Amino acid sequence: MNRTILVCCGTGCLANGSKGVADEFQRLIDQRGTDARVKCYVKRTGCNGFCENGPIVKVMPDDIIYYKVREKDVAEILDKTVEKGETVDRLLYRDDQGRPVKHQHENPFYAPQHKTALRNIGAIDPTRVEDYIAAGGYEALKKALAMTPAEIIEQVKRSGLRGRGGAGFPTWRKWQTAAEQEATPKYVACNGDEGDPGAFMDRSVLEGDPHTVLEGLAICALAIGAEEGFLYIRDEYGLAVRNVTTAIADAERHGILGDDVLGSGRRLKLSVVRGGGAFVCGEETALIASIEGSCGEPRPRPPFPAVKGLFGQPTVLNNVETLANIPVILKDGGDAFAAVGTEGSKGTKVFALVGKVKRTGLVEIPMGATLRHLIYDIGGGIQNDRPFKAVQTGGPSGGCIPAHMLDLPVDFDTLKSHGAMMGSGGMIVMDDRSCMVEVARYYINFLAEESCGKCTPCREGLRKMLEILTDICEGRGQEGDIQLLEQLGHTLQDSCLCALGKTAPNPVLTTIQYFRDEYEAHIREHRCPAGVCVKLTAFRIDADRCRGCTACARACPTGAITGAVKQPHVIDSSKCISCGSCREACRFDAVETEGRDAV
Amino acid sequence: MQIDMDEVLEILHRYPREKRHSLAIMQDLQHHFNYIPREGMEALAEYLECPLSSLYSMATFYRALSLKPKGKHIIKLCDGTACHIRGSVNLAGGIGRLLGIGAGETSADGLFSLELVNCLGSCALAPVMVVDDTYYGKVTLEKLPEILNKYREEAAG
Ligand SMILES: Cc1cc2nc3c(=O)[nH]c(=O)nc-3n(C[C@H](O)[C@H](O)[C@H](O)COP(=O)(O)O)c2cc1C
Ligand code: FES
Ligand code: FES
Numbered sequence: 001m002n003r004t005i006l007v008c009c010g011t012g013c014l015a016n017g018s019k020g021v022a023d024e025f026q027r028l029i030d031q032r033g034t035d036a037r038v039k040c041y042v043k044r045t046g047c048n049g050f051c052e053n054g055p056i057v058k059v060m061p062d063d064i065i066y067y068k069v070r071e072k073d074v075a076e077i078l079d080k081t082v083e084k085g086e087t088v089d090r091l092l093y094r095d096d097q098g099r100p101v102k103h104q105h106e107n108p109f110y111a112p113q114h115k116t117a118l119r120n121i122g123a124i125d126p127t128r129v130e131d132y133i134a135a136g137g138y139e140a141l142k143k144a145l146a147m148t149p150a151e152i153i154e155q156v157k158r159s160g161l162r163g164r165g166g167a168g169f170p171t172w173r174k175w176q177t178a179a180e181q182e183a184t185p186k187y188v189a190c191n192g193d194e195g196d197p198g199a200f201m202d203r204s205v206l207e208g209d210p211h212t213v214l215e216g217l218a219i220c221a222l223a224i225g226a227e228e229g230f231l232y233i234r235d236e237y238g239l240a241v242r243n244v245t246t247a248i249a250d251a252e253r254h255g256i257l258g259d260d261v262l263g264s265g266r267r268l269k270l271s272v273v274r275g276g277g278a279f280v281c282g283e284e285t286a287l288i289a290s291i292e293g294s295c296g297e298p299r300p301r302p303p304f305p306a307v308k309g310l311f312g313q314p315t316v317l318n319n320v321e322t323l324a325n326i327p328v329i330l331k332d333g334g335d336a337f338a339a340v341g342t343e344g345s346k347g348t349k350v351f352a353l354v355g356k357v358k359r360t361g362l363v364e365i366p367m368g369a370t371l372r373h374l375i376y377d378i379g380g381g382i383q384n385d386r387p388f389k390a391v392q393t394g395g396p397s398g399g400c401i402p403a404h405m406l407d408l409p410v411d412f413d414t415l416k417s418h419g420a421m422m423g424s425g426g427m428i429v430m431d432d433r434s435c436m437v438e439v440a441r442y443y444i445n446f447l448a449e450e451s452c453g454k455c456t457p458c459r460e461g462l463r464k465m466l467e468i469l470t471d472i473c474e475g476r477g478q479e480g481d482i483q484l485l486e487q488l489g490h491t492l493q494d495s496c497l498c499a500l501g502k503t504a505p506n507p508v509l510t511t512i513q514y515f516r517d518e519y520e521a522h523i524r525e526h527r528c529p530a531g532v533c534v535k536l537t538a539f540r541i542d543a544d545r546c547r548g549c550t551a552c553a554r555a556c557p558t559g560a561i562t563g564a565v566k567q568p569h570v571i572d573s574s575k576c577i578s579c580g581s582c583r584e585a586c587r588f589d590a591v592e593t594e595g596r597d598a599v
Numbered sequence: 600m601q602i603d604m605d606e607v608l609e610i611l612h613r614y615p616r617e618k619r620h621s622l623a624i625m626q627d628l629q630h631h632f633n634y635i636p637r638e639g640m641e642a643l644a645e646y647l648e649c650p651l652s653s654l655y656s657m658a659t660f661y662r663a664l665s666l667k668p669k670g671k672h673i674i675k676l677c678d679g680t681a682c683h684i685r686g687s688v689n690l691a692g693g694i695g696r697l698l699g700i701g702a703g704e705t706s707a708d709g710l711f712s713l714e715l716v717n718c719l720g721s722c723a724l725a726p727v728m729v730v731d732d733t734y735y736g737k738v739t740l741e742k743l744p745e746i747l748n749k750y751r752e753e754a755a756g
Contacts (some may be wrong), residue, residue, distance in 0.1 A: 012721050015734030051723040197679030200720040235626060235663055237720060238732075276622055276661030279717065293619035294653070295660040354681035354722040361723050392680065428680050442683055446717070452660075557693055557740040579689040581740055 002039040003082050006058040008122065009044040010207055011200075011239055012051025017070070021055050024074040032078070040082050043131075046208015046243075048122040049362030050109055053093065058104070058122070065104045066091035096380060109359045112378055114340065116348045117164075117324040118364045121208035126243050129250040132211040138256055140330035144219045145264045149179050152223040156326070158334025160346030165191055165282075165319030166397065166424045167499070168345070168412035174316050177306035178224040181314035188221045188229035189310065189317045191287060192240065195279040196395030197446065199426035201350040202320035204362055206233060206240035209324070210247035216323030218257065218268055219330055220316055227267045230291055230310070232281075235274040245272050279396075279450035283498050284309075284317045286452070297452045298498035319424070321350055341367035345411035349422065355392075355429035356383045372406040375429055386431040389530075390514070394423025396443045396450075397503030399510030400436060419510045421503075433583070435532035436515040437522055441469035443507040451500065458501030461492045465508065474535045477523035482512055531593030534578040538596040541582075543568035545590035552582035552591060602638045606631065610639075611646045618647055621654060625664055633669040640666075662716075670705040670712035672750050675729040679718030682726040690726055691715060693740045697747055710754055711747070 007013075007022040025042045048056050053067040059081050066077065069091060080086040092100040093107050101107045115121075124131035132138070144152050157172035178186060190213060194202040206213060217229050233241050248270050252258040261268050273291050280286045281296035288310050290296035309315025325347060329337045338346045345367040351374065354360045358380035365374065371391060375381070382388050390400040393410075399420030401408070408414055415422050430439070448462040465488050468481050489505030496502045512519060521527045528536040541552070541561075548566040560576045563569030571582070583591040610627045614620035621643065628639045635658055644651040658664045674694065678687045691702060694713055698706045702715040721727045724736025728746070735746055 011719075011734070012723055012736075015721055015724055015727075015736050051721065194720070195717065197683075197718040198681040198722050199718065200722055203720040236716070274623060274626055275663075276626070276657075277663035277716075278661055290622065291619065293617070293621045295657055352681075352722060354725065355684055360681075360725075395680075426680070428684065430684060434684050439684070442680070555739070555741055557689075557696065577692065579692065579740070580686070581689065584686070 001061075002041070003062070004041045004043055004060045005077075005082070006043050006045050006060060006122065008046075008048045008054055008056040010047025010051065010054075010204060011237075012047060013054035013056060014239075016051075016054040016068075018055035020071050021057065021069050021074060024071045025078070028074060028078055038082055040078075043125045044127075045124065046121045046126045047204040047362065049118070049204065050359070052360050056122075057091075063103050063105075065093070065102075065107070067093050108380065109361065109363075109378055112373070113364050114348050114366050115364050116328055116337075116340075117205060117212075117321045117350055118209075118362070119328070120212065121204060124209065126208050126210055127246050129211060129247065129254055129256075132209070136331070137211050137327070138215055138262070140327035141215050141218050141256070142262060144222050144330050145262060145266070149223045149225065152219060152330070153179060155329055155334040156223075159325075159329040159337040160334075160341070161322065161325055161329060161337065162345065162412060163319055164321035164325075164349065164424065166394070166421070168422070171318065171322055174306050174318075175220060175223050177304070178226075178314045178316045181307060183314055184225070185228060185313055186224050186226040187310040187313060187315040188217050188224065188226045189287070189291070189315060190217055190229070190231040190323055191282060191284070191317055191319045192231055192233035192237070192244075193275050193282040193287060194234055194237075194320075194424070195282040195450075196424055196426045198354055198392075198428050199352045199395060199424055201352055201362060201425050203234075203237050203240055205320050205324050205350075206237065207243050210240075210244045211251065212324045212327055213244070213320055214247055214251055214257065214270060216318070216326035217270065218261065219326050220318065220323070221268050222266070224314070224316055226316075227269065229268065229270045230273050231270065232273045232275055232287055232291060235277060241272060241274060248272070278452075279446070280452045280498070280500055283500060285498070287317065288315065295452070297454050298500070300497060321425075342409065342411050344413050349410070349425055351410075351425045351427045353379050353427045353429070355427075356386070356431040356434070357381070357429040358383055367411045368409045370407050370409055371401065374410065374427065375406070379429065382429065382431050386433065388429070389432050389434055390430045390436065392428040392430065392439065392507070393426065394421040394506075395426045396447050397421060397499065397506055398423045398426075399506045400430075400439065400514065401510070402514040419506065419513060421506070433530050433532065433580075435473075435528050435530035436511040436518050437469065438473055438528075438530075438532050440508045440511045441466070441473050444469055444504070447500065447504045455495075455497035455501065457492050457495045458497065458504065461488050461496075461501070462504060464488060465505070469508070472519065472522045473528075473533045475522075475526045477519075479523065481523060482516070482519050486512060525595060527595030528593075531580065531583070536596055537578050537580075537593050538573060539571055539576060539578060539580070539582060540592050540594060541569050541571055542590045542592055545588050547588055547590075549587070551585040551587065555581040555585035557581060602632070602636045604638065604642070607636075607639050607642050611643060616647055618649055621647060621649070621657060622661070625654070625658060625661075629664050633673070634665045634667055637666075668705075670709050671754070672711050672730055674711055674713045675716045675719065676702075676713065677717070677719045677721075677725070677727040677729075678715045679722065679725075681718070681722035685725040687726045689740060690728065690738055690743065693743045694747075697744060710750065
């Protein structure tokens with residue numbers, strides 16, 4: 001029997017050393033050469049979504065999956081698993097009960113997932129178009145070439161697909177509008193800017209399955225009658241840029257793209273534009289300005305890009321994940337796609353589940369699953385079994401959702417009605433050691449820096465909100481500050497030019513709504529209940545609980561902690577910088593925080 | 600630093616003379632020189648036949664572009680949300696104590712520049728730091744000196 005070894009070479013696993021592992025497999029296989037009983041191939045795949053446990057290695061067709069594989073483990077995997085089909089137990093994942101898990105589909109992180117947009121990732125080599133084709137790739141494009149634009153749009157309409165970039169706009173409607181325009185040329189574009197800090201869904205798709213995005217974009221081009229398209233990708237995503245560039249060149253060489261799309265006589269030229277690292281460039285009109293070669297500043301809509309977009313021509317812009325769903329819809333039909341999900345939100349959604357949760361990574365589940373299912377069943381609950389406090393969804397435009405709302409279904413409409421939004425899919429889980437005021441300050445600081453400055457409410461309003469929040473976090477908060485923040489927030493919602501400013505107050509307004517007591521503790525008692533705000537927090541070691549293990553003293557960056565082994569330790573407050581490293585290091589919960597009168 | 604104009608011109612000529620390639624050209628200049636030298640900006644304005652001021656406004660708008668020389672090694676410390684709540688701010692403080700620089704600054708010996716950046720797309724490994732092209736995941740204050748010393752020793756030969 002022949003075996004294939006899949007080595008995850010996404011950004012996360014590469015950071016953990018997967019290149020060395022893949023090279024070592026290749027080296028040993030070459031060395032064993034024809035003597036080996038089993039023929040064996042190494043394949044470098046995209047991100048499996050469970051990066052924290054990387055490098056990840058899968059052996060097929062046995063479907064055995066190993067985690068945290070090091071170069072020194074390679075020979076053993078070859079001897080046991082490849083040669084004899086046996087497992088190497090110590091490299092298996094352990095589930096919540098400590099049982100070893102042999103197959104991916106038994107792993108509690110993967111078992112509940114339903115992969116559509118991510119269907120090929122981790123199974124194919126993204127740099128080989130042959131792999132994509134063998135997995136059924138470009139079948140949908142073939143099918144679309146035999147259809148009229150109206151028939152293509154009809155399937156997308158039946159699917160109920162809504163844009164995954166955040167706003168959830170029905171995809172077919174954009175396509176329809178652009179298709180109806182008489183002006184030519186028309187353009188298609190893919191939004192791969194992924195600016196939300198804490199989200200990496202689109203990176204994973206671009207890196208791990210670039211052809212699916214190209215195929216989606218090509219089908220869109222057929223539907224609206226475009227012959228040129230762009231993929232705008234963050235420059236920080238080096239591997240994504242490389243893999244997409246390779247994919248375009250390969251597709252052209254195979255006659256899939258270029259002057260004669262699959263022999264149909266149609267033309268489609270795609271190219272990559274690297275983003276300049278500005279969050280606002282993810283907004284569609286700003287992105288268009290950036291592709292045109294000027295500053296990425298938004299402009300008022302209408303006219304919408306579908307009418308007047310790139311170079312003043314009709315343009316459809318879709319998010320990476322939106323496009324990754326298109327080939328599936330065309331291949332299996334819109335109705336099959338619509339069978340998954342909720343009434344108003346069809347299909348699946350990819351989430352980046354990160355923060356203080358046990359299992360972090362990329363998760364694709366049907367729309368309408370609850371937050372509890374995501375965080376507890378898939379994520380395994382909170383790290384160190386601490387209490388859950390909130391989950392931040394939707395990035396800087398989203399909100400913070402408290403514990404009593406964990407049973408809300410996640411889809412486009414439910415979260416919006418609670419002041420948050422599903423957004424592009426970032427899910428940042430916070431425990432009782434996350435300060436909600438500081439989180440709000442963090443987002444406003446981010447947005448104040450990223451505001452392009454074109455409209456006054458956004459530029460000045462955010463600056464003022466940041467000032468107030470910083471004061472609160474540093475102990476200078478005053479009665480009335482909360483009301484002022486609310487007022488400013490509503491003004492921004494009503495008067496900003498683009499969605500960056502209009503949604504910017506969400507993190508502040510939701511934290512005030514659900515965690516008002518934390519704001520009040522900062523303002524009235526000069527105390528940060530979570531023990532995060534440096535100027536309001538002093539650390540202390542509880543002598544009764546301290547076992548003298550010295551972990552805190554070793555973790556302290558300023559040498560403020562002293563004490564003999566097995567004796568209670570003490571913190572010298574004159575040296576302490578309140579960074580909290582000791583609290584993180586302590587395994588006995590002996591480090592406590594108390595308020596510090598700051599002013 | 601003496602700028603080799605041949606290198607600048609080679610980069611410009613990778614692209615057709617159209618304004619829409621200005622960002623890509625500036626990114627290439629940035630990658631090559633670690634910043635965009637004044638000579639590069641002037642040559643680009645001439646090449647694209649556009650006002651220097653419009654290029655200047657772009658160079659100051661986009662975060663990835665810099666008009667000031669950067670250090671030999673660029674430390675990108677992620678302050679995306681996932682990294683933030685896992686303590687990236689403390690790491691910035693730690694780097695400050697070790698190298699005497701804050702975000703956006705370059706160390707006196709010209710060896711390091713520190714940039715606070717948004718999500719590097721490896722949130723599962725938070726907090727994340729990238730030095731040049733090498734990723735470091737789950738960085739702690741304890742691990743910092745070891746990581747940075749490697750580059751110092753390299754420079755010392
Ligand atoms: C400030 C701001 C940032 C945005 N960033 C992104 C982004 O990084 N990626 C994305 O796909 N959409 C982003 N969007 C949404 C886009 O404007 C647009 O709605 C989307 O790309 C359309 O594609 P879709 O219909 O497939 O979702 C952003 C919007 C705003 C207002
Ligand atoms: S990069 Fe390997 S699992 Fe994400
Ligand atoms: S938030 Fe730091 S890598 Fe994503």
